[in-house]
Amino acid sequence: MPPKKSFPQLSKIQEVELIDDLSQWALGNGLVMYPKDFKPYNAAYAPVTLFPTPFPRSQFEKGIEVAEKFGELYAKVTSNYEWLSKAIEELSQFDKGFTGKLWEVYLKAREFGIVQTKSLGLFRSDYMLDTANGEERIKQVEFNTVSISFGGLSSKVGELHSFLNSKGDYSSDKGNYYRDEDLPVSDSIKGLSEGLAQGVRYYESSESVKDTVVLFVVQHNERNVFDQRLLEYELLKSGIKSKRLTLSEVESSTAIDEATRALKLKSTGQTISVVYYRSAYAPYEFTSEKDWHARYYLEITRAVKCPSLLTQLSGAKKIQQVLTSKAVLGQFLDKESIDTLHDTFVAIHPMDDSEEGLAAQKLAFAEPERFVLKPQREGGGNNIYKQNIPEFLEGLPKSEWPGYILMELIHPPTLKNKILRDGVIIEEGILCELGIFNTVLFDESDGQILYNKAAGYLLRSKTSSSDEGGVAAGFGCVDSVYLY
């Protein structure tokens, strides 16, 4: 048995063999992406850690335990139109280009009439392990309600690390370094596919149709397509077919039945029961009004959207901030759930002129090293850290401060894992983010939950020197947990 938090100690020769086994397993088992010099006939292995990363079992289990509670929370938030619309309208002022635009599209769809009140959520709640008080506790970084990725590759990287362990590559005597039961393989391929299948089955049974398909709305030249395909393959095992279209192809390739608003593929007449977005989560993806119109067009169909516009909007950082208040949580959940969820939050403050906001403004100048300042604007990459906060705020008109939230920093441990990317080993120490997947099918008109289930995990690691960590963007990598 390895001591807690340890990594295998390998000789240079053993590491070379490990990398050979790892690379070929990854390339031969679909742990792949399109390479940067995109060619449709080549794949590259995804950036990946050499070893599974130690993670405290109790905190891993806590993440899974709260997954369905978060599913319930966001279903209820989304279904409380009065509450949500107020929050989103406020937020829209500070993010006109995206949140505002999504909201506008939603209002237009609402005015036309939304015929499908069921909404499907494939969610991922992301945590870091906070070591601030000498303890190790998961703290929520963000809650994602649209186009969550890496559920496919996460199962694969778990299988990879288990393979290397079984082969004896982590041990100098070719025995197993880890016990199998300490290396859980994420069941996210099955879990997320089952979520989509729930949407299909609901639609087919309520509309009395058969052989419907799932529409994957995807990006053009997506590098992470294999992650998505894994869900498609799993769905097909249950006889559920899929179709992939980009947002700009949607309207020319489909038609809406006038009477029922059923969405159909023009080429074959197949009915689309579920619209599954693996795109449309960031402003840069909408390149024209045509793309925005496609988002509207899909919203007014009878297909179950994964997610609906309201569900997507519930994932705004502003909502995350507001939900850190126990009083607000109390509007949606029972007492026990409030405490359990709240325990995973760090403080997030508004920067507006409310009492809490004014206090936060002071804090941002007095103790900036404790915080990260995040724009409410969606799209990522614009966070301001620690000592940079005061100067940044000074350069910003005070009227724009409410466009930000002030979030307490989480202090994850730096671990001595190694990252392999394009044949190069990176040994800077890593930081990890644990994502727990959840799927929920619910009714936005009354909050009724038809299906709600945790759906595996993702461990994403990045070098400790980088503050943001997108895997596809070229820094950070997929990882799996070794539970201690």
Add this chain to the structure above:
Amino acid sequence: MPPKKSFPQLSKIQEVELIDDLSQWALGNGLVMYPKDFKPYNAAYAPVTLFPTPFPRSQFEKGIEVAEKFGELYAKVTSNYEWLSKAIEELSQFDKGFTGKLWEVYLKAREFGIVQTKSLGLFRSDYMLDTANGEERIKQVEFNTVSISFGGLSSKVGELHSFLNSKGDYSSDKGNYYRDEDLPVSDSIKGLSEGLAQGVRYYESSESVKDTVVLFVVQHNERNVFDQRLLEYELLKSGIKSKRLTLSEVESSTAIDEATRALKLKSTGQTISVVYYRSAYAPYEFTSEKDWHARYYLEITRAVKCPSLLTQLSGAKKIQQVLTSKAVLGQFLDKESIDTLHDTFVAIHPMDDSEEGLAAQKLAFAEPERFVLKPQREGGGNNIYKQNIPEFLEGLPKSEWPGYILMELIHPPTLKNKILRDGVIIEEGILCELGIFNTVLFDESDGQILYNKAAGYLLRSKTSSSDEGGVAAGFGCVDSVYLY
């Protein structure tokens, strides 16, 4: 139901979608090779047909039916030292560089003492469909006894074609074009792995050891490594570990126990129970005397060789030629088996000064269009076809003619399948070669057979304009059968 021998008729749009689905399935499911511009972190999909190729069910089943008989035949040929040594010695004169050298190594090992009489064969008998007499009958092209490949990728391409069929990509209405039962997926991954496992289990039980490993003797920078890895992964599922070494690494990485001749890995002390060659089948692979010595070194160990030198030598074209005589077959098989096997042969004549040889020499000039002239020399790529034969023979000293065999041409149908390679579709019509795998564990000292089992199939297709068809070499591709 499609009519016999038909291929799906797709619109351009449907074909684009098919290629997208095909490419990504292949890249995401291990139907891959290293690309020509070898990078250890990139894979390319293997050249592959868009559709399964029609093949008559009766002839497919015949190939499987005779597989174990061929296993028995070659086990018996290999075990008849007197007979085989005579044939190989003769042959060695005409192929000093390879057959002669292998034989020399064998004799040296025999003199030193061969302690392991059990031999493991992973064989592949290759056929083409002969349409010469208005019938369709499989006729043997060659019988391979060493380093047979594509057992891994063959299972994958069957899965691919089944996936595309299930997804509806072969049909304009997205229904199934083929019935599932007409698209058999080759079980060669399981079958060949089970053959290797039989060798391991025999060794472990007879030597009373546990946790032995299979040594894959491989080429440096092998592009077709994923095909091999699939067997490794399947073996590991049964708890059997593998180690990969090139011929030139063998002696520095292993040691032979003096008392027992057990072969062990120096690094870990693990015993190697089976030496599985995925190399050493062609002269160009032996780059130095060191490589030849490694072949000797392995032969004198207690490990079960797959194949032993004698088993490898039994696959010579000369042996294939001699075995086309019913009288010769009668030395090894019962009457019924003789007829069944002989039915799969075309005429193959010696070019020596025997009565048959002299007749063949005349035939080669009188009716060259009926034949292909093949050198007994191993290594491939030097066949002389039809009208080119007379001129070739005229340019050759008559003393060298016995270094060739004259083989009746097989006339396979040209079929309208399409090949996809590196993103390019090739539509020249294809010719197919059906390989049937077989595994046999036997004793070379007495011909006793411990295990003998058919192990799936390979359909390899090539453009009709190319006469030779290696997949890794860049022409030809992997395919699967649609049985009619």
